[in-house]
Amino acid sequence: MQYGAIKPAMDAAGVQQDAPRSPSKVADNADAGPEAAGLGQQPHDAADADGDKQRRGGVRGRLSAFYERNIGLFFVFLAQTFGSIMSTAAKLLTSGGPNRFHALHIIFVRMAVTAVLGFLYMWHQRVPDFPFGGRDIRGLLLLRGLAGFVGLFGLYYSLTFLDFADSTVISFLIPILTAIVCYVWLREPYTIREALAGLIALAGVLLVARPPFLFPRVAAGSTKAASDGVGSFVVDHPHGLVPTPPASPAQRGFAVLCGVMGTFAAAVAYTTIRVIGKRAHSLVSVNYFASVATVGSALIILVHPDLKFVLPQGAMQWTLLTIIGITGFMLQFLLTEGLKREKAGRATNMIYIQMVFALVVERVIWGTTPPPLSLIGAALIIGAAIWLSLQKNHPPVAQQKPVADEESSLLGSQGVGSLRA
Template structure:
């Protein structure tokens, strides 16, 4: 009897356990990315990290689909390839926004901004797919925007009286940061302690552009539906991100490929490659076994993980403004997810990947 109860508990919660492992992998991956970007003399740019992670995902995903004879491997059905390309390109923009913001923001702030994806997706689906956009979703969007302002802490809203700076210099800093953001990398071990308001504002802006890209990718996944295997969709994302990051690194005059300088950096590179693939795989498997509501709520554990990691590794605690912003954004995200669940209680599942992990748990 006890064994049967244990087995029933295992069967009921195995999907949740896989989602928990996926979020653990996501937190470890983001921590490794931040350490590579800020923790060494030879620093990795966001594009270097994307190249490492997505090349690994492309290779492992291709080998997996080849071994298991996935239908329509490798390019998918001819009629939906343009959607797969759109999905991959938008996903690349989304992942760049995340990794660039990690170079300048606390991990918790960069993570919580991704939680506006459900609200952003509702807007994208309204504009592109003509799906209903309710007044409640619009109100949730305003709530999320207020949360972003608390996280961003712009000087016009949260002035810092102790800082004695020339306003014209601040404008120059913002212009310089905007013109060179592709090549910008922090200059200190704990960059968030030395980031200017203009640099922080730019990082927040790039992060929001990233959420728009992620939302567009998710909308494309909705249109693709079950016409493509989820790993084909993931491979388009990883392949386009690999090619895109490579081309920008080769073309941009201030960027070049870097080689890890010691075992520590090699280890972080390996961790990013492995945990990035495991994140995709475990999340897909977990959401296929679990109800959307339970799984989606568990996804917010990543914020808890990042707060613990920040305290243990960097010895920092987010300010009250960031915690208020996180509460507002998460509340808006849960509200939008509940609205989606009310409108569409049960439907065919589409592919799941990192960009759609914070939505309503739809999968293939």
């Protein structure tokens, strides 16, 4: 036994009990207050504060990541919204009664605004080889501008006699026709799948156009309906803001032909952009497009016996022309910003929302609903374009930021990627 040591008591089960605490020590701890009692809790409080900061930082980080991940997609969505507004204003001007505008008038106004703004921007930014580009590629740049001008004319002219939704869906032929042009010009591979997609899209175009030699009953019915002011649509005028302009089967067929011609020209313009590559700044290419379209439309208006420069009649036409100028520039700007930040596949999928906009606009403004044949044709064209874009999977490379236009917005992953090259 050791002296001076207190042997701890044992309970009945033989478990050693703690030695009794001194009352004075208990009182000292109680009198010390929360400072002494909280010494062991300070690390826990600090940990809780750090946890709150991390949670707040985590929320901000997730919001920031969500913004960075989707802002490009949002810009593409806004671009398509402005594009639909611009096309709606163009159709209202080209089919709005005796004082209606010709497609060339609209091209002149819209592209003149784009050319002036593009010229000023390139001058301010001191873009290389401004404004004509390098001597060795000026011919290609001129071809790009001419093809873009023809493509834009085909789109706007088709709006004169075609329904808004049908004119929109024809533009989705661009990636399919681009594959053919690249095969002929650049000797790129043209696969069986691409050929099959082209045939499917062609069937869709025939369903949209409904030529009389293939659909005689539909043509006869649409002619009779046109005499009643209905056209080839199921119309409910009380729910529309503007009456639908009638169009004969011949006018409708010619408008479809112009639309297809426009998509082919747009495919040529895109292929020319690929041939030019990095030898010219993208803004120089876009400005060639705008300048050639402005000069070309002005010359045709001057020499054509049935056309002349006209001033808008009334506040409505002035407003529509202003909308076309502003929305055309916003389409160009937002599409460029969106494709800078977004992957090609997601951007392409967002572009097909144009069809939804077109159907809504048709119903709200003209009070019309596409017939079943047009809806089936639209499904075939869009399905073929999506299927073709899914086949174009190229490995990512370090690329230049693009400046987009209407053609590139419909070219799928191949088109966007190539524009960046």
